[in-house]
Amino acid sequence: MSSGINTVIYHVADLDRAKALFGTFLGVEPSTDSSYYVGFEFDGQQIGLVPDAKERGFTGPVCFRDVPDIAAAHQALLAAGAESDEEPHDVGGGLMVSSVKDADGNVIGLRQLP
Missing domain, CATH: 3.30.720.120 (Signal recognition particle alu RNA binding heterodimer, srp9/1)
Incomplete structure (x- = not known):
């Protein structure tokens, strides 16, 4: 599984x-x-x-990409024109997640492993 x-x-x-x-x-x-x-x-x-x-009006599923520095990746997406959906935060055990929306409303997820 x-x-x-x-x-x-x-x-x-x-x-x-x-x-x-x-x-x-x-x-x-x-x-x-x-x-x-x-x-x-x-x-x-x-x-x-x-x-x-x-x-x-859905355009697709949400997928999460693993990144080494979630804060930097989140900021880079904002600088590229995304809108923050969820600021980087710890969801437990050091696992960090965040998400942004593109100009069409699609949600893009980021994940940083502990």
Whole structure:
């Protein structure tokens, strides 16, 4: 089982098209296949597709990148035009996280390991 992100949800406009693409990408058939949710079990993770991108305005999932200096990386993204979503902070045991939003509202996550 993964100790990282165990569920990733993609909000899609065309569920059938996304299902075909993710089935090819992951190399597995859906474990759940309905008109409101398609889920794939892959290497201990659940990859889900929800057909509400147009209604909800979602542009994609949030991914976190490991960086050696979270404060510097956060500031660099702000200098590049991002808006702070969550300032760098310790979430326990020295693990630091932060996030910013790009001009389109997409959330970009940063993580610094202890």
